[in-house]
Every structure is written in structure tokens, then in C-alpha cells.
Amino acid sequence: MTELLHAMAEHLVIVTLSMAVASLIGVALGVLSYWWHRAGVVIIALAEIIQTIPSLALLALLMIIFGLGDVTLAVALILYAQLPIIRNTTTALNELDSHIIDAARGMGMSRAQRLLKVEIPLSIPMIFGGIKVALVNSLSIAVMGVLIGSGGLGYIVYRGIQQRNMGRILLGAIPVVCIALLFDYLMGKVEVRLSKHTS
Amino acid sequence: MHRTLVQRALLFITIVALAAFMASCSGANTITIGSKDYSENILLAEIMAQLIEAKTDLKVNRKLNLGGTFVNFNAIQNKQIDLYPEYTGTALTAELKMEVINDPAESYRVVSEEMARRWNIIWLEPFGFNNTYTLAVTAEVQERYGLETFSDVVAIAGELVFGAEHEFFDRQDGFDGLVAHYGLTFKGEPMKLNTSLKYQAIARGEMDITDAFSTDGPIMQYDLRVLEDDKNFFPPYHAAPIIRGEVLEKHPEIAEALSLLAGTINDETMTALNYRVDVKGEPAETVASAFLSSLGLI
Numbered sequence: 118m119t120e121l122l123h124a125m126a127e128h129l130v131i132v133t134l135s136m137a138v139a140s141l142i143g144v145a146l147g148v149l150s151y152w153w154h155r156a157g158v159v160i161i162a163l164a165e166i167i168q169t170i171p172s173l174a175l176l177a178l179l180m181i182i183f184g185l186g187d188v189t190l191a192v193a194l195i196l197y198a199q200l201p202i203i204r205n206t207t208t209a210l211n212e213l214d215s216h217i218i219d220a221a222r223g224m225g226m227s228r229a230q231r232l233l234k235v236e237i238p239l240s241i242p243m244i245f246g247g248i249k250v251a252l253v254n255s256l257s258i259a260v261m262g263v264l265i266g267s268g269g270l271g272y273i274v275y276r277g278i279q280q281r282n283m284g285r286i287l288l289g290a291i292p293v294v295c296i297a298l299l300f301d302y303l304m305g306k307v308e309v310r311l312s313k314h315t316s
Numbered sequence: 317m318h319r320t321l322v323q324r325a326l327l328f329i330t331i332v333a334l335a336a337f338m339a340s341c342s343g344a345n346t347i348t349i350g351s352k353d354y355s356e357n358i359l360l361a362e363i364m365a366q367l368i369e370a371k372t373d374l375k376v377n378r379k380l381n382l383g384g385t386f387v388n389f390n391a392i393q394n395k396q397i398d399l400y401p402e403y404t405g406t407a408l409t410a411e412l413k414m415e416v417i418n419d420p421a422e423s424y425r426v427v428s429e430e431m432a433r434r435w436n437i438i439w440l441e442p443f444g445f446n447n448t449y450t451l452a453v454t455a456e457v458q459e460r461y462g463l464e465t466f467s468d469v470v471a472i473a474g475e476l477v478f479g480a481e482h483e484f485f486d487r488q489d490g491f492d493g494l495v496a497h498y499g500l501t502f503k504g505e506p507m508k509l510n511t512s513l514k515y516q517a518i519a520r521g522e523m524d525i526t527d528a529f530s531t532d533g534p535i536m537q538y539d540l541r542v543l544e545d546d547k548n549f550f551p552p553y554h555a556a557p558i559i560r561g562e563v564l565e566k567h568p569e570i571a572e573a574l575s576l577l578a579g580t581i582n583d584e585t586m587t588a589l590n591y592r593v594d595v596k597g598e599p600a601e602t603v604a605s606a607f608l609s610s611l612g613l614i
Binding site: 173176177180181184185186263264265266272275276279280281282285 | 350353354355358379380381382383384386387390391394396397593594597600
């Protein structure tokens with residue numbers, strides 16, 4: 118039981134910390150893509166390419182640079198999280214009502230002011246939706262972390278698979294699913310509240 | 317309002333990150349043991365870990381179930397792990413990229429010399445068993461023909477159906493090489509089937525003889541008899557702990573503790589241990605400590 122709780126705690130810490138960093142990077146890249154469309158095409162294409170690399174291959178490559186353990190897994194999770202976060206950020210910003218932006222411009226706001234005071238606040242619900250998708254994905258990708266020596270629920274799941282022990286597989290997999298559903302539900306609620314707030 | 321929220325979040329992240337970092341920093345008297353991602357290797361690592369914990373003052377950090385040879389070998393080269401169980405045949409072909417050597421002693425000598433020279437990785441004394449390819453038959457076939465060695469099969473091969481997984485037919489050290497080396501002619505076309513189905517097929521009598529890894533748990537499950545490769549066709553895969561030279565210099569007591577395991581695990585013992593973990597589903601930790609206490613080591 119303590120083994121399971123310990124593994125769950127590790128799993129959660131790695132995933133939430135990675136997603137905090139991933140959100141900062143993803144939103145920044147999303148804004149960059151919004152301001153500068155040409156860069157945006159390249160950024161999204163790169164994020165899409167990253168998405169197609171099988172997770173074990175990406176982990177093995179990153180391990181050569183970052184070594185064994187949690188850091189490598191965190192970097193992989195951050196990379197995989199980029200596509201949903203960047204895409205939602207740029208889409209949200211691009212779809213803003215142009216009248217509002219014109220009004221902000223008319224009030225004499227600079228580009229940075231418009232972004233921080235008008236555009237980002239209005240886009241928050243959709244950006245948050247992107248982060249939600251990334252986080253729920255990361256919870257399951259993090260299971261692979263065991264193969265590069267990171268903690269979390271992966272060890273329990275992999276031992277179960279190797280021993281063909283269904284009970285042990287489920288012991289590791291059910292918490293992953295429950296945590297994912299819980300996050301999906303809670304963040305969905307926040308998302309609804311945010312979009313009520315902004316519309 | 318917004319700023320304080322962001323500040324608080326950043327503070328929180330910093331604290332958690334620091335805590336995680338400090339927790340992951342290992343003390344000077346800790347060694348890290350790795351293992352590959354299958355039961356036998358995990359079990360060997362666990363046995364070594366428990367023995368080191370019992371016989372030395374060192375703390376052991378377990379990084380078991382790392383993905384395969386590539387990950388373990390990179391990790392030991394990059395000082396991420398200090399020690400893990402490796403096989404001579406694997407080291408020779410996958411790590412040193414050298415030709416296969418059939419003589420077990422020569423193979424061990426070459427890998428230990430080359431790896432010490434190239435990467436300062438030291439081979440300790442082998443556990444004893446050789447997890448290589450072999451041929452297995454059912455107890456009934458073995459008794460009917462009185463089979464002991466591969467050479468015994470030659471005379472009656474025409475009466476036996478051979479079957480193996482697809483990979484065995486593609487490998488250099490597989491089917492073609494085997495039949496040529498011993499001059500074997502089996503009955504009809506060999507059966508090619510999935511690894512997991514292979515043991516069931518021979519147990520049901522759909523085929524008579526198959527390849528196997530000499531320490532596979534199912535050998536025991538289906539009461540199969542393993543034959544002796546008397547003309548040394550299959551290259552040897554003797555398992556031994558390998559350790560970083562720097563760590564060994566600092567903690568020679570590790571070699572002293574692990575030398576207690578030298579030659580204690582023969583093929584049958586390893587098969588029995590694998591059987592308990594793979595077929596019976598017992599945890600590796602339990603099987604490891606039971607084994608060590610049966611030797612009177614813990």
C-alpha cells in the first residue's frame with residue numbers, strides 16, 4: 118500500500134511540475150506563433166513532428182543527454198505537451214473578435230499591453246483546455262518513465278506485464294486512469310467557469 | 317492580485333523542485349544498481365542489492381527495470397548506475413561489437429579485458445549459469461530415445477519435428493547454423509510459431525524438439541529436458557555483475573560481498589528462480605531474499 122501511494126505521489130509530482138513548465142513554454146511559443154505567422158508554421162510543424170516520435174525512442178534519445186531519471190522524463194513530457202498547448206493558444210488568439218482588439222488599440226495600448234490585459238485573459242479558457250489535454254496525456258506517458266529509471270506508477274505496471282499478472286497491471290493502471298479522470302473532470306469544471314467569466 | 321498569485325505559484329514550484337532535487341541526490345555511501353527489463357535480470361539485481369545491504373554499510377539505490385541493454389550500458393558509462401548484471405555474449409556482440417567467441421572462458425577473458433581497457437568497467441565473478449540458446453524436448457521424448465546431448469539427436473532427428481519462434485530462423489546463430497554444425501536433418505519442414513505458443517505446442521506434442529533459453533521459467537512449468545550443446549555451437553551467455561572501476565576502488569567491499577555469489581547459481585537454480593517469478597508470479601524481492609537465506613548469506 119505504501120509502495121502504491123509513494124508511486125502515485127511521485128507520478129503526480131513529476132507530471133504536474135512538468136506541465137507547469139510546459140505551460141509557460143507552450144503559451145510563449147503560442148504567442149510567438151500568433152504574432153509572427155511564419156514562425157508559427159515552423160513551430161507547429163516541429164511540435165507535430167515531436168508528437169509522432171514513439172515515446173520509448175524519445176526517452177532513449179533524451180537519456181543520452183539528460184541521463185537517467187526524472188529530469189529526462191520531465192523533458193519528454195514537456196516536449197509532448199507542446200502541441201496541444203501551442204495550438205490552443207494560437208487558435209484562441211487568432212479567433213478573438215477583431216473589434217475588441219481594435220478597441221484596445223484605439224485606447225492606445227501597446228502590443229504587450231494588449232496581449233497581457235486583453236488577448237490572453239480572453240483566451241484563457243481555450244489555453245486552459247490545451248493544458249488539460251496535455252496533462253491527461255502526460256499521466257499515461259509518464260508510465261514509460263520506468264524504462265529510463267524514473268519513478269511513478271510505471272514500475273508496478275511493467276512488472277505486471279512482464280509477469281503476466283493482471284492484478285498487478287491493474288494495481289498500477291487503475292490509479293493512472295482515476296487520476297486522469299479526476300483531473301479531466303476538475304479541470305473541465307474550471308474551464309467552464311473560466312469561459313463563463315470571459316464571455 | 318495577479319502578481320502575488322504568479323509569485324506564489326513560482327515559489328511553490330521552486331520549493332517542490334528543490335525538495336525533489338535534494339531527495340534525488342544520493343549520499344556518498346550509496347551505490348546505484350540497475351537492471352534490464354525482464355525478470356531474470358531484475359532478480360539478479362535484487363539479489364545483489366540485498367546482499368550488499370546485508371554485508372556492507374552501503375545504501376543501495378535500485379533502478380531496476382531500465383529499458384534493455386542499450387539503456388543500462390549507457391547508464392553505466394555515464395555514471396548514472398554503478399552496477400548491473402550483464403551477459404558475456406551480449407557484451408561481446410552488442411557492446412564491444414566484436415565477433416562471437418564460443419569458448420566460455422575465452423569469452424569472459426575478452427569481455428573483461430576489453431571493457432576494463434575501454435571504459436574502466438570491471439567484470440566481477442560470474443554467477444555460474446549460462447543463459448544461452450539450447451534445445452529442449454519433453455520428458456517423454458528424452459526418455460524414449462535416451463537423449464543427453466545435441467549429438468545424441470543426430471541419429472534419430474528424422475523422427476522428430478522441430479519448431480521454433482521466427483527469430484531463430486533468421487539469426488546467424490540460429491537454425492541454419494545449428495543443423496549445419498551438427499549435421500541434423502529433422503522430420504519434414506520445421507514449424508515456425510510465436511514465442512509464447514512454442515512451449516504450449518511442445519507440451520501438447522505438436523512438435524518434439526524446440527530451441528529455448530536455458531533458464532526460461534516454462535522449461536520447469538512444462539517439465540522439459542534441456543540437452544547439452546556438446547559441440548559448442550551456441551555462443552556462451554554467462555551472467556556476471558559489472559561495476560564501474562572508480563566505484564570498485566572506493567568500495568572494494570562490494571566485490572568481496574558479491575564474490576559470495578560466484579558460481580552459486582547454476583542453470584537449474586536460475587530456471588527455478590525465474591519460474592517462481594514468471595510463472596508463479598511471486599515478487600522478485602521475496603524470491604531474492606529466500607534464495608539468499610537458503611545459501612545462508614542473509
